[in-house]
Amino acid sequence: MKDRPTILDVAKRAGVSKSTVSLVLQGNPSVKETTRVAVRQAMADIGYVYNRSAATLRSYSSDLIGLVINDLRNPFFTEFAALFQMELARNGFATVLANSDEDPQMQTQMISSLIEHGVSGFVISPSYGREAETLAILGASNTPTLQVFRSLGPSDQRFPFLAPDYLHGGRLAAEHLREQGCKRVAFLGGLEGRAVTEERMSGYLSVLAEAEVEPVVLTGQATRSFGKAMTARLRAEYPDVDGVICFNDLVALGVLSACSELGVSVGTDLRVVGFDDIEDCQDSFPPLTSVSCNIPDFAKSTAEQILIWAKDGTVPPVIARSPVELIKRASSGQ
Amino acid sequence: MKDRPTILDVAKRAGVSKSTVSLVLQGNPSVKETTRVAVRQAMADIGYVYNRSAATLRSYSSDLIGLVINDLRNPFFTEFAALFQMELARNGFATVLANSDEDPQMQTQMISSLIEHGVSGFVISPSYGREAETLAILGASNTPTLQVFRSLGPSDQRFPFLAPDYLHGGRLAAEHLREQGCKRVAFLGGLEGRAVTEERMSGYLSVLAEAEVEPVVLTGQATRSFGKAMTARLRAEYPDVDGVICFNDLVALGVLSACSELGVSVGTDLRVVGFDDIEDCQDSFPPLTSVSCNIPDFAKSTAEQILIWAKDGTVPPVIARSPVELIKRASSGQ
DNA sequence: CTGAAAGCGCTTACAG
């Protein structure tokens, strides 16, 4: 970074004062067009590079947004992170990434570090644990903070919560399987007691209650290996189950893998629906029916809201639910 | 960020000068233990938050590393990114993420933005295209830059290149399938002409040449859908192919999916080997044999090297190859 | 529309 030209060098070269250069840098419309062009040319000539640390120090605002994710290796979150980052880049903001890896201690450490860097906003899909401490750190920093997908506590106006309408997704999945003729539908995966699990499940439960059918619930890790492992158990202990709604696509893909192994015909013997509609759903065998949370729109809308909040101070609604959609494929029948 | 206490407030509270506070902040050992403790206590008392923008401005060095990835949605890169970020965090560095999404124009824009932020180093798995321009921008910034997995050009001492030993991986895969009794082994996927494809393929080609067998090469996208689509063609046009080495696991998982659909028994009729050993390999049906690039070690080593370079100026070797290992699973036979 | 001056919160020599 040393020896980089400064706005003073640019000013000298363009024959204006450094204030004028600064105004050009900020896109201030009060600068005459010809001056603006001359300044831009001078910058190009001498290879000027904007020093954002100086700007941040003086202006109390950075163009950095902190993205804190509980499990970046889950493709659902990866897709969100990638799209979110690109959307911010389009708006001139950079993304500082932190994968808390379901470790609340690492999470608080990373958040503190991001605050020191002066991020203008946080988007966090939190790891559970140490909720009060984490919220206290975020609150003390007074940084606009949006919670996505998961929430660290009851509705809190300081930390608005943005998530897909999981409950409705659960309903859609259950209704679809009923319409496909399933007599007994199970719900598989998702850690018990977690809000996300509860929501996805309650859509399912309400449909079964309306149909007066007994639910079958097997909670657990949201992983392929869990889905794979539980399939045999499901077949053995609940032989009448002919439809299964999985907590997420990873679980569902595990089920599909086990069905291949066990010779169970998916889509006829057993109809399977996943959740999240990750890319893999299209290429599994059979292709997986899934509840899409429309991550591209969700990422874009999250980016817009945190940017508006960071720039104008406009706080988003405390709770917002984005629409979900059932994508029908062969795993749930024709 | 406004109204945060500064080192002056800390100094006042602790009854020392602000220089002393700064020395404590930097962990300078010349400060007396009791003073150090008093200063730390004062910081905690008044809720002091370190302002890294100010430090960066004055010291010409930030604790920010830029990570530029060509395709963050590919699980192979995601795992690398997640582990790399966590390793940096352990060393007190933050990661600014950029997903260039195989778009060289976006890539140069994002790199320029990261330079403005004063990153102390770059780790880049580049998107192809505009190579000269990209290297010129990086070179002009004089920022330590490590290329990983892919390289933007011929060996260049300004941008050392760190990658798994793909060629050896290709050899291991081919030798393994030969040992398993395969008579005709095909290579599937990977864009033609790309260095990574060439390397993975050349290990395969050299083994076939030694065995005096004709190769079968079908290059193309490194995706599940390509693997899935090409499987039918492979069976129809090359019915004697009894083993296939895939450019990466995504292609291989596509092949497995197609085999389920076509009723081809993987591991007997057709033996399949992937590349990268992503997590999904363990849970596919059948579990997928794959060449592991040992991403955890690779990420850790990459983090170490860029940190040493950024901090001490020690430039890593121009080219380094990390060891690979064949992980044998059911897809290639017992 | 442009210029001169002050100041953001640190680190860096340097003196003691």
Next chain:
DNA sequence: CTGAAAGCGCTTACAG
């Protein structure tokens, strides 16, 4: 081991 002073490269009022 500690203190006083200068300065990093910007932005921000303010005057003209």
